[in-house]
Every structure is written in structure tokens, then in C-alpha cells.
Amino acid sequence: MRVNLSDLKVNVEDMPREYQGLGGRGLSSHIVGSEVPPKADPLGPENKLVFSAGILAGTTVPNTGRLSVGAKSPLTNGIKEANVGGSAAQKIARIGFQAVVIEGCAKELTGLKIDKNGATFFPAFSLKGAGNYELIEKMRKEHANNISSISIGPAGEMRLRAASVMVTTPDFHIRVASRGGMGAVMGSKNLKALLIDDTGCNAVEAKNKEKLREAVAALSKAILADPLGPGFRDIGTPVLVMIINSIGCFPTKNYSLGQFGGAEKISGEYMAELMKKRPNAQPSHRCMDGCIVSCSNVYTDENGEVIVSGLEYETIGLMGSNCMIDDLDSIARMNRVCNDVGVDTMDIGGAIAVAMEAGLLAWGDGKAALSLVKEIAKATDKGVMIGNGCKFTGEKLGVKRIPHVKGQCLSAYDPRGLKGLGVTYATSPMGGDHTSGIVLPNPGNPSYNPGSPTGQAAPSQFMQIYMAAVDSLGLCMMAGMPLLDPIPQSSLISCISAFTGEPLNANYLENLGKSVLRAERRFNDAAGFTKKDDRLPRFFLEEKLLPSGNVFDVPENEIDGVNRF
Numbered sequence: 001m002r003v004n005l006s007d008l009k010v011n012v013e014d015m016p017r018e019y020q021g022l023g024g025r026g027l028s029s030h031i032v033g034s035e036v037p038p039k040a041d042p043l044g045p046e047n048k049l050v051f052s053a054g055i056l057a058g059t060t061v062p063n064t065g066r067l068s069v070g071a072k073s074p075l076t077n078g079i080k081e082a083n084v085g086g087s088a089a090q091k092i093a094r095i096g097f098q099a100v101v102i103e104g105c106a107k108e109l110t111g112l113k114i115d116k117n118g119a120t121f122f123p124a125f126s127l128k129g130a131g132n133y134e135l136i137e138k139m140r141k142e143h144a145n146n147i148s149s150i151s152i153g154p155a156g157e158m159r160l161r162a163a164s165v166m167v168t169t170p171d172f173h174i175r176v177a178s179r180g181g182m183g184a185v186m187g188s189k190n191l192k193a194l195l196i197d198d199t200g201c202n203a204v205e206a207k208n209k210e211k212l213r214e215a216v217a218a219l220s221k222a223i224l225a226d227p228l229g230p231g232f233r234d235i236g237t238p239v240l241v242m243i244i245n246s247i248g249c250f251p252t253k254n255y256s257l258g259q260f261g262g263a264e265k266i267s268g269e270y271m272a273e274l275m276k277k278r279p280n281a282q283p284s285h286r287c288m289d290g291c292i293v294s295c296s297n298v299y300t301d302e303n304g305e306v307i308v309s310g311l312e313y314e315t316i317g318l319m320g321s322n323c324m325i326d327d328l329d330s331i332a333r334m335n336r337v338c339n340d341v342g343v344d345t346m347d348i349g350g351a352i353a354v355a356m357e358a359g360l361l362a363w364g365d366g367k368a369a370l371s372l373v374k375e376i377a378k379a380t381d382k383g384v385m386i387g388n389g390c391k392f393t394g395e396k397l398g399v400k401r402i403p404h405v406k407g408q409c410l411s412a413y414d415p416r417g418l419k420g421l422g423v424t425y426a427t428s429p430m431g432g433d434h435t436s437g438i439v440l441p442n443p444g445n446p447s448y449n450p451g452s453p454t455g456q457a458a459p460s461q462f463m464q465i466y467m468a469a470v471d472s473l474g475l476c477m478m479a480g481m482p483l484l485d486p487i488p489q490s491s492l493i494s495c496i497s498a499f500t501g502e503p504l505n506a507n508y509l510e511n512l513g514k515s516v517l518r519a520e521r522r523f524n525d526a527a528g529f530t531k532k533d534d535r536l537p538r539f540f541l542e543e544k545l546l547p548s549g550n551v552f553d554v555p556e557n558e559i560d561g562v563n564r565f
């Protein structure tokens, strides 16, 4: 479905031949790559905002309901895809669409609702300035309870570079397509909310139902066999706090240390104990129907009021240890404000830490950090600065050590001890990002040394290709990670083959991932990116990370070969 907001016209078209077989990130990146001029203003009418369901969305294949949100990014100025759980992608697929492409810009703040009868616009000026929590409640009351809501908060309306897009879960918590300023693009199009209602729509059917049933059973078994699965189910992604801290790669004090003295107090284990004492807390929660991992959670206060769902590792790393804040409630409250105003907790956490380095507020001061985040909605000078993310804030305050690549704040893993991930940060077309090719030590591969200066390009390349394919399927990363070996991977390929009715060979995922990365790389090259943009900030190369003493010393000629195929 193509929606032109400039003239409020809607077109439904068959999938063009060049996009056939694509979904999720693959489809959004091919559309943006072919249809958006690489030098276009990311906040102008030439940019397109693509909401794309994964290839397997709406099927019975577990964990495949992620929604890809793609556009040219106002944060990186390159191509971007941010994917998110929630119920929107499954509903888009059930209505019968692979993607909704938003073109042009509306004259006034607008809402759009899509259901089995097509698309209708509704005025949204009454929602001007509304936070996402208020908006979602209103939409639930005014429209059927069966909707999924995709929305922006005040930060998106203000077109701040770290603005995110929020998507509701089946039980109306918020999940976030957080990275790259996709909320600013939505705001530039004057689109406040996109509602998806699949009432009266049938389940998505496979071409070969029997084969799909068998393949899903084998795939589910492989996902559930992941030795890390119980940790993610019982403690959630914060289980990583103590693991990453123990290997000395937990970003601390604006990436100046790899271990945080207060790590235990913000760890997943501590959080799980705290939740036992708090009414309504859920240590295990599913952000979408069909999830069999349940890595999310619902974090409440002492009275049982929900603060946020879920409180995730990356937020704890960037807003916690990286700011020297060792209090989960403070981090959760900042997370809630970010969700409400609609910004990325990672880039905002990075921005607060550089502001602390500049002396704007004290290290570890959770109260001051929370009031700074609250300033975003008030549009004060400081709020606008923070809302534009880590790089903007660091440059404005004259900070030299800004942990970003291509304008996007790094994730919560220090690249000096995890050098394969450092190569991903440097070379991903997405900018500093772990999900586009996470490389971690793996007991199944004891010969891999994450601290060695050489041998890092190949694992990063492998994971970037794999994740580009995973993101195109709509598969959640937590379910994709246990499928790296050929046997479980063959069940995944069998699922796709049974669904599409096409025979697929063992190279299917590799070919898919490469085609996505090629399209993204081509766009970024044409937008003006060069090898110089595929570099980590100098301080990672020069400053020793304590306590290990590591620096990032992967040779440039190794880095330069990545994603050039």
C-alpha cells in the first residue's frame, strides 16, 4: 500500500517484480535504495517511510512478527532500518499487505487507519504534543481494542534526530523502533499515528500447510534448545549485565571503563529479585503473539504501577553504567519518559553521558538525568540538544570523546574487548549498532578470540549477512541466534519454503542477506559515505580500556573489505 500524504491518495499495488520475495528490512532497504534520492533531505518530502512486515509475518512460525521501519535517516544521513516487536506487522500481513509506504508530507497533523476495507485518514490536531502513553489510551477508546498503534511523541513532531517510532504489543505496552530517527521522519510527514486493525481478516496461509507444521515443530525445538534461553526467559536481556561486565566490556562513564562498580545493583538477577517483591511485575513477557522465548518484562514500582515494559539490557547499559547510575528505578523512569516523548534510550543515554563528561550534570546523578530527559518534551534548549542524540550533544558541548559511528551512538558493548562487534559498528550501513551483526564469544567456537586484533572481519561479515536476512524474515534476533548452525538453520529455510511454496537451497539466507547489504551499501555510497565513515572514534584506538588494557586495533585493511561483495 502506498499512501501519499501530500495529496491524501492511497494506492494498492501488486508487489513490483524487483521487490518480489522480499519483506522486512530487505523490502524497506530495497524501496528506500531504489526510490529515495540518496542526497535527499531526510526530513523532506522526497524521503519515504516504509513499514514493512517480515516475509514470515502472520504465519505460525514463532517469533516472526517484527516490523521494519525504514527511511533515509536524519541521524546518520544514510539508509536506515529499525525493527520492532509488537502486533503491527502480523496485522499488516493478515490484512494482506507486505508493506505500507508513506510518501510526501501532510499539510496538517494526520492519523491513518488501515483495515480490511482499506485506508482512512483522520485529523490528529487534538493529539498535537500528546505523549505516546496518552495517545495509545485515546486510540484504544476511540477505535477498536483490536488495533495496533504505531505512533510518535512530541520528539517526532519536533523532528529531533533521536526520535523513535512506538508500536503497541497485544496487551498495549510500548515497543520501540528506536534507532536512527525514524520518529523524526514520521513527524516530518505530519503523521502522528498509524492504526492497524485486522478485524475480520483471516490468518496468513502457507502454500504447503503440512510441511510448514513439521518445519515449525523442528524450528521451535531448535529455538527452545538454546542454552541461553532460560536466562532470557527468567531474567530477560538484563541477564547480559553481569556477563558483559565480567568480560570487561560494559560501557561505564562514557566508555572510559569496561567494568562498573554498581553493576550488581542494575543486573538482571537483582531486577528479578526486586520484581518478586513488587505487585504486577512480570519478569517474563512476550512482546508479540507467537513468541516462544519471552525475553521481555514488565517493570513496576512498589505499588504495582507499571513503569515500563520492557526494561532492556541496552537501556540499562547506556542510561545506567555509562552514566554511573546504579539505580534501576531511576533508569526505568527515564525509560518511561523516553517512551512517552518518543526517543531512543540508547542515543539519549549516550547524550546524557557526554553531557556528564562536559560537566552539565554530575556522574551518577539519576535525579538530574531524569529531569534532563523531561526537558525534551518541554523543548528547552537543553532538551532539544539531548533529543538530537549523543553526537549532536557532544559536539554542542565540545566533548572530544563521543561514542558514535555515522552519527549513531554505539550499543552497550565496548568494542575494545569485543573487536568483531567493533568491526560491525564501524562498517554496518546502519551506523553504530549491535543488532546488525552482533559478534560475542561463543562456547561453541572456543578458538574465536574476541580480543585479537586479527580475524575479526570474517565473523562480523558473517553476522551482518545473517542478521540482514533475519531482519528480512521478521524474525526476532533472540530466536535467530540459536539458529546459526546448519541443522537448525535448515528448519528455518524449510519454514520459508513451505510458506512460499518455492524450493530453497541452503544458501538462501546468505544470498538474501547479501542482497540487502548491497542495496544499503549502494545507497550510502551514493549519499557520499566513504571508508573514513567506516571507522570508530579515535579514542577507542588510543585510550586503553580498563581493567583489560585493550585498545581497538583491528587493521584498517581488514575493516575495508567488509560489505564489499
Ligand code: SF4
Binding pocket: 063, 085, 285, 286, 287, 288, 291, 292, 293, 294, 295, 296, 476, 477, 478, 479
Ligand atoms: S524474544 Fe523478546 S524481543 Fe523477541 S519476540 Fe519475544 S519478547 Fe519480543
